[in-house]
Amino acid sequence: MLHLKSYCIKLGIAKNFSKALKLCNGDFIFLSDQDDVWFPEKLQEMIDLAIKHKTKYVFYNNTEYCNSDLNPTGKFKMEQLEKYGLEFVQGCCTMIRKEILELIIPIPSRVAHDSWIYEISKAIDANIIHKKPLQYYRIHQNNFSKFTSNKSLSIGNISLNKRIKRVDVNKITDELINYSYKINILIKRFDEKKSLLIELLLLDNLREDRLLKQKKANSERIKNINLSLLKKYFYVTKFFIIGKYSDFYNGYKSFLKDLFLVH
Numbered sequence: 001m002l003h004l005k006s007y008c009i010k011l012g013i014a015k016n017f018s019k020a021l022k023l024c025n026g027d028f029i030f031l032s033d034q035d036d037v038w039f040p041e042k043l044q045e046m047i048d049l050a051i052k053h054k055t056k057y058v059f060y061n062n063t064e065y066c067n068s069d070l071n072p073t074g075k076f077k078m079e080q081l082e083k084y085g086l087e088f089v090q091g092c093c094t095m096i097r098k099e100i101l102e103l104i105i106p107i108p109s110r111v112a113h114d115s116w117i118y119e120i121s122k123a124i125d126a127n128i129i130h131k132k133p134l135q136y137y138r139i140h141q142n143n144f145s146k147f148t149s150n151k152s153l154s155i156g157n158i159s160l161n162k163r164i165k166r167v168d169v170n171k172i173t174d175e176l177i178n179y180s181y182k183i184n185i186l187i188k189r190f191d192e193k194k195s196l197l198i199e200l201l202l203l204d205n206l207r208e209d210r211l212l213k214q215k216k217a218n219s220e221r222i223k224n225i226n227l228s229l230l231k232k233y234f235y236v237t238k239f240f241i242i243g244k245y246s247d248f249y250n251g252y253k254s255f256l257k258d259l260f261l262v263h
Contacts, residue, residue: 017113018106026098031114033092035138036063037070042134046095053128055201057100058121060093061134068140077137078129085250088129089118092137099200100126103193108185110178119186124197125205169225169261176218183215217248225258233259 021029028047032038046059053059065073065080078088091114096104103120107113121127190197190206197203221244224235239245240255 012109014107014109014111014113021096021101021105021107024098024101029096029098029101031091031094031096035140036092037066037136037138039134039136045132045134046130049128049130050095050097056126056128057097057200057202058117058127059095059130060088060090060127061095061130062088062132063090063093063135063137064133065139066136068138070136070138072136073139076133078131085253087118089114091117093135102196103189108182111182111185115182119182120189123186123190123207123211124202125207126202172225172258172261173222176222180215180218183211183218187211214248217244220244221249221258225261 028050030043030046042061046061049059050056062076062078065075065077067073077090077093081088091112094114094117096117100120104117107116118127187208190208194203197206220239224232224239226232227235236255236258239258240252245251245255
């Protein structure tokens, strides 16, 4: 099990996680946040899942929200993220086979470790998401303000209209630029580690064309949302009609967000 707190020297987040992962030598590596609580069956169920799915290398389990006193809320992280049209990218719910570490580390700077691991596993179809909750995700003041899906537990569900108003063009543009930056690094890493993909029988799973199409869609979306108001409505609507929002983003939710962005 990897607990990063023991290794938090002043290297920065990416290098800290890279160093900690490199120090692990077990067959399965579990990532753990310091304030989460695992259910007794978590380890065995996740290892059993890996034994059942021998061609998968990254595994995720669901998690139930609880308060600071460990009182469960009856709400679950996976379902909350789906409600907001988001993918289940959750570092503290991750288990990794040691064989894929060579592909993961070093973790690039400017890229979150959980996002990096998820994008790698998704691009080579190497992950499994276990919908059963196997731990508590503790909600307290320190993490309320960071995540919309967490905040909705304390103040009720936030309307789509309110979520749209919180986003501006610059924020969406920066997110898309960073996503394309990550894609460039992913493609480079897959090229450098082609022999490992062959060894793990994953080369045929690699969808580099999908990554390139995603990068192109990011550029088109940035261009569209930065147009004048009338042109933006036309091109954003066209982008939606030809299916780009459903293919690469969160469908109609991303479409409405772009359509009504605050300039």
